[in-house]
Amino acid sequence: MKIVIITDAWEPQVNGVVRTLKQTRQYLIELGHDVHLITPQQFKTIPCPTYPSIPLSLLPGRKVKKLxxxxxxxxxxxxxxxxxxxxARRWCLRNGIQFTTSYHTQFPEYIRLRLPIPLSWSYAWLKRFxxxxxxxxxxxxxxxQRLLSHGFQNIEVWGRGVETEIFTPENPQQLGLTGPVFMNMGRVAVEKNIEAFLQLDIKGNKVVVGDGPDLEHLRQKYPDVIFTGAKFGKELASYLAAADVFVFPSKTDTFGLVLLEAMACGxxxxxxxxxxxxxIVQEGITGYLDEDLTLAAEKALNLSGDKCIEYAKNHSWLACTKVFSDFMFNNRHNKKLKDTDITNQSFWCL
Incomplete structure (x- = not known):
């Protein structure tokens, strides 16, 4: 089957969306599909206002149509x-072509953290999209359920996986720290609510692995916290394996791939x-969830890493990709859409 995936999130960005799409493409090819990507790398771009590490494609309509x-x-x-x-959506509607979409990010909540735009406006735009x-x-x-409560329709679940051949408890990074290590890994940005972790009154060491627009500001504000910058592959896994507890303060993630990656490292x-x-988290088995994040972190110290590894091994990217390919197969555009309403749309960037 010939599949085209269109994404505004791609390398050199480092985030869960990019990792998900890279793994999905790889396993789709292994399953025998012909996969094409349309990404910002094929277009002239400008930095997104308020978030310059995100490139926005300039006037892409004509080239997207050609592709x-x-x-x-x-x-x-x-x-x-x-x-x-x-x-891509405009091209599909103009040609009466069926398509699927995905919802990776709590977009309205991210926008609200940066701009005074009501959540209801953002959700209305996304529901239309x-x-x-x-x-x-x-x-x-x-x-x-969250999207259904906002009036969205035709929502289906497509889960996420973890590379258990990379993320393992083996060869933990030697951090040279005394006492428990509480770690956070991911994009260092306001929408990740990272200061809720940095401000925890907890006995032990705090380590942040990752890069992002707020890194230098937070590094200066919290000199007692270790900020490693971005790490990748086996080196990233070695840092995760050195942690005693992975603290995830985000309240806006739709999944959190880093949770599975941390559990795969025990x-x-x-x-x-x-x-x-x-x-994702099995309460009292692979972690603790609590509005008191300090309490959750302290309780998680007593949990077995073996249970975390066992859980992560049951979430492979191959299984997730098979779910995705089934949706693609069942929704091949072998019939026309009835409504080809086209509207000019504006893009609200983060």
């Missing part, structure tokens, strides 16, 4: 709601009881 015309694809998946996603899709794929059951989780952790 989609040439690929003669069987299935189209629009992964993001940015300029490329909107251009995804409303023409045959299915909108979300990573967890609780995220599905590290229990401490998090808030919100979408993402609530779907």
């Amino acid at each position: 989609l015309d040439s690929y003669q694809t069987n299935a189209i998946h629009i992964a993001t709601e940015g300029p490329l996603g909107m251009a 995804h409303g023409k899709a045959v299915h909108t794929l979300v990573p967890t059951a609780s995220q599905k 590290v229990p989780i401490a998090a808030y009881p919100v979408t993402g952790p609530a779907d």
Whole structure:
């Protein structure tokens, strides 16, 4: 099957969306599919206002049309709601072509943290964007219920996986620290609520692995915290394996791939009881969820890493990709959409 995936999130960005799409493409190819990507790397871009590490494709409509015309694809998946996603959506509607979308990010909540835009406005725009899709794929059951409560339709669950051959408890990084290590890994940005972790009154060491727009500011504000910067592959896994507890303060993630990656390294989780952790963490087995993050972290210290590893091994990228490919196969555009309503849309970037 010929599949085209359109995404505004791609390398050199380092985040869960990019990792998900890279793994999905790899395993789709292994399953015998012909996969094409349309990403910002194929376009002229400008930095996103308020978030310069995110490139925005400039006037992509004509080139997106040319690419989609040439690929003669069987299935189209629009992964993001940015300029490329909107251009691909317009092409599908104008040609009466079915497509699927995915909802990776609590976009309205992210926008609200940076701009004074009401949540209701953002959700209304997103509901319109995804409303023409045959299915909108979300990573967890609780995220599905969240979108249904906002009036979205045709929501289906497409889970996430972990590379257990990379993320293992073997060869932990020697940090030279005395006492328990509480670690956070991911994008160092306001939407990750990272200061809730940095401000914890807890006995032990705090380590932050990752890069992002707030890194230098937080490094100066919290001199007692170890900020390692971005790490990748086996080196990243070695840092995770050195932790005693992985603290996940985000309240806006739809899943949190880092949770599975930490568990694969034998590290229990401490998090808030919100979408993402609530779907992944087994209370009292692989972690603790509590509005008191300090309490959750202290209790997680007593959990077995073996249970975390066992849980992570049951979540492979191959299994997740098979779910994705089934949606692509079942929603091949072999019939026309009835409504080809086209509207000019504006893009709200983070």
